[in-house]
Amino acid sequence: MSELTGRTAEELGAAIAAGETSAVEVTRAYLERIDAVDPTVHAFLHVAAEPAVAQAAEVDRRIAAGEKLGPLAGVPIAVKDIVVTKDMPTTAASKILENWLPPYDATLVRKLREAGLVVLGKTNLDEFAMGSSTEYSAYGPTRNPWDTSRIPGGSGGGSAAAVAAREAPLAIGTDTGGSIRQPGAVTGTVGAKPTYGGVSRYGLIAFSSSLDQAGPVTRTVTDAALLHEVIGGHDRCDSTSIDAPVPPVVEAARRGLTGDLTGVKVGVVREFAAAQGAEPGVVAAFEAGVQTLTKLGAEVVEVSCPHFEYALPAYYLIAPSECSSNLARFDGVRYGLRVGDDGSRALEEVMSLTRDRGFGPEVKRRVILGTYALSAGYYDAFYGQAQKVRTLVTRDFTAAFEQVDVLAAPTTPFVAFPFGSRTADPTQMYLADLYTIPSNLYGGPAISVPCGLSEGLPVGLQIMAPTMADDRMYRVAAALESTQSPRLADQTPEVTA
């Protein structure tokens, strides 16, 4: 393993800018690492080796020409394969989009390229980001670098595993119900979900439009903030994108690293502690994390969010409803897979065969659930009711943030579980996002930072903040991280097959 793959993104950017190394050299180091471990980890669905080296060479040229580039110029990055990329296939880990080459770049990808980041390739996920273990990828699961018999979390297991296994210093994830934070927690990486609308959704293949949010997956909080700054900001192409400057997240992370949280009020959600099913090791690591925050000067109080217990069922009505509509465009008419078009079948039949063959079981389950929930006669009972719960959850957050600056919670109720242990019962799988879903319904920022180990596997601590107070969340997360030496992300065991 090259020494370069041991560094953080911030360190790599600085070394490239100082001329100590080059973007090409760094990119080659990561491509070699991918060659070495990805056959085992399977974090990537597509590795764009040649374009990445060419892009790195271009960054080196720009630096040599004296161009002023950002702090992450020349740093490689992996992008979740639900984000469209013009020169790389984008599949959303679905058969229905096998080999599809998008005609355009997502806004965030364009911003990455403009800032000189080098896109290494596309990472694995649960099909259309529906799942909590990356076992629902149509192209095979990703393995957790900490224990390859276990899941890397989902849906962004590929992005988290790529960072944890040092195949990329940075990755892009998307978080609809926890898909950045939850894989972050179980792989010992940092996963940040910015405020809804803080990063453009233009070019994210929509799963649930009102919940989807792209964000950073990194090894350190500062790296996450640096990446957040690159991809954040208003986009005219996304009408739900917030028309305001990105909060000063990097500055906040640096302030947090001083380890002083004096004057910060942290709330712990009473209802989460009471929720069934959290593993004792997870609870212990979380409580230790809260202890640390207290030691850093934060005031920790208990707050009540009585409607959080209904967040999970509400989510499982809203997200499938929106996905049933968002995924209707995959019908075999214009692009992607087409099955049965031999001239003997009617259009509806071709569409039906295409969708049957193209979609996997979890996608079908949610499309059917969502179609039912939206249908006449059931709308009020299901979708309408779920939206009311969403409003109540939002009110819980608003009330809590009148008392405290941020909320702290475990990220997941359990550590990475073995493959296949929850696929038989979807509702058991859905519990993995129990603690992350409320902030998606609310739309505020949330981050998962490693806070310890349980049975030798990483546990994450989640910090949630009010909408547009992303900086506050980074400050607290960085403070917690500053107490860890070595950081959890630096302790990933060497991957073995």
Place this chain on the structure above:
Amino acid sequence: MSTAVTGDLADVLSRYEVVLGLEVHVELGTRTKMFCSCPTTFGAEPNTQICPVCLGMPGALPVVNAVGVESAIKIGLALGCDIAQWCRFARKNYFYPDMPKNFQTSQYDEPICFDGAIDVDVDGRPVTVAIERAHMEEDTGKSLHVGGATGRIHGATHSLLDFNRAGIPLVEIVTKPIVGAGADAPAVARAYVGAIRDIVRALGVSDARMDQGSIRADVNVSLMPVGATEFGTRTETKNVNSLRSVERTVRFEMLRQAEILDGGGAIHQETRHFNEATGETMGGRVKETATDYRYFPEPDLVPLAPEREWVDKLRAELPELPAAKRARLRSEWGLSELDMQAIDNAGAFDLISATVAAGASPESARKWWLGELSRYANEHDAELAELTATPAHVAELQSLVDGGRLTDKLARTVLSGVLAGEGTPAEVMAARNLEVVNDTGALTAAVDEAIAANPDVAAKVRDGKVAAAGVLVGAVMKATRGQADAKSVRELIIARLTAE
């Protein structure tokens, strides 16, 4: 599928009450599409005006066209509607191959405009039509079915898809049920659609070309027994694309439904198509299950909250609407009710208005547009507005006549030159040398010549038989190739002979 229909409306109306409902789709004349910046030019090469957004490519997101919203508000204001303080787009979910996302971005329970009414003129009598709502939506693409005899999907070997139209902004205007129109129902439907057409044209929000589909009407008709309180089952005839067809559709459906009901049959709720050639409506496939569009608020678009100041400004800026303008000009022009109706029927109102504005008298403007120009348009199967002759041309032509430089007969010849694209009336007159000959010298010479060539006739006139002068006038007209004013020539000849 069509049914032979006999009978007359009066007979039908002795037993049934007719209920109408009209849904008019107006294609807005915005430069770009409703949710992206693709151009909207009509008739472009297939699939040349498309982008990831209007193709519904994975990841693409819509952004609302502000001009589209403004146009919708203008339409709502002109229809006397309330403008929503806050409204949203909704997704109407159904599968259709020329609809890229398999949902249409539309409005459902929160339309931007609602509760309006307009008065329409039915043979000089105002009829109030209540408007339920006017909402925004996007158009779909277009399927072209190839290989069959009819151009319809049945029998076709394959279908081609053109997405240029996908995402073009539409405003759908929906009436409340129109009850009590009786035998006037076909005329009311026609007048209503015509009024909508004139209003959106006056607002400048659409080119309002029914023949190009920029205004399309869905015509709902149902019958209920006289005295009944519940509406009958309705049929919806889709995409009727001329005023005449709207009228014929209503008439045909009334007769057809009456015949079925009289025979003890039931009307199926279905969509139908109007066949221009036969004047009949034809049933489509009867849907086996109720359609469920699974509407829900479009999460990719933020809600719209049109600012009151903006709405008030748009209200203040509304142009004079056709009904008001018509009423004003009817009295200003001093034309008869019959003349005004003839003008409306010919669709010449705006052209005559513009001609008067260019300086012609209302009467002369009416005469040209309803006479010579209407005749020419009919012969050439064209709309008046499409002719080469413009209101400015007509005003100029009339001023040449009024100034004595053209006779009526010469003016008609000049107009044919204008219609043939030879230029303005003055240019045609000069190029073809058609001006009235006023040059006294030339005219005197021609008169002298005629008298000299016809001594017998001249003698009769000298003897007081003035009627005989006609021969001399003819000779002079011939010599001047018709460019002299016959009346002046006659006066000149008589003056000449009696002075001797």
